[in-house]
Amino acid sequence: MAEPIKLSDVRFAAMNLLAIREHSAKELLEKLGRKFSAPELILQVVTDLKGQNLQSDERFADAFIRMRQQQGKGCVLIKMELRERGVDGYLISQLIDESEPAWFALARDVLIKRFKQTPVDAREKAKQMRFLHSRGFSSQHIQAAFNSEYDVQ
Structure with missing residues (x-):
């Protein structure tokens, strides 16, 4: 017979996850749910951690935004990813x-890092625009990127 799951075990696992990086409450619930079969204990631990400010969706979102910006991702993509991770709209x-x-x-x-020079024709411009769109930039940001010359030699 398996040992009953203890609150301290769930908290220890949660603290280990938070020591590695910030997690949203939803991520923490999901990861702990895969490890332990005690949803009421998991919810209690996550609620306690939030109350003690050891888990914060705001801190998580702030760190996540900075990380994704450094990776060259746009705000449309970042917003979608934050919603998927359970961060409040x-x-x-x-x-x-x-x-x-x-x-x-x-x-x-x-755009400069990827393509180095302005597009020579409409087909190349469309390709570059699709690239920025796939990176999660809004059409407003994409248009602005093309409005300034970016030849880098």
């Missing part, structure tokens, strides 16, 4: 402002 809108100049600069930087 209101919190997302507080942390990501699409009109911030940093998003326009990032789109331009990603």
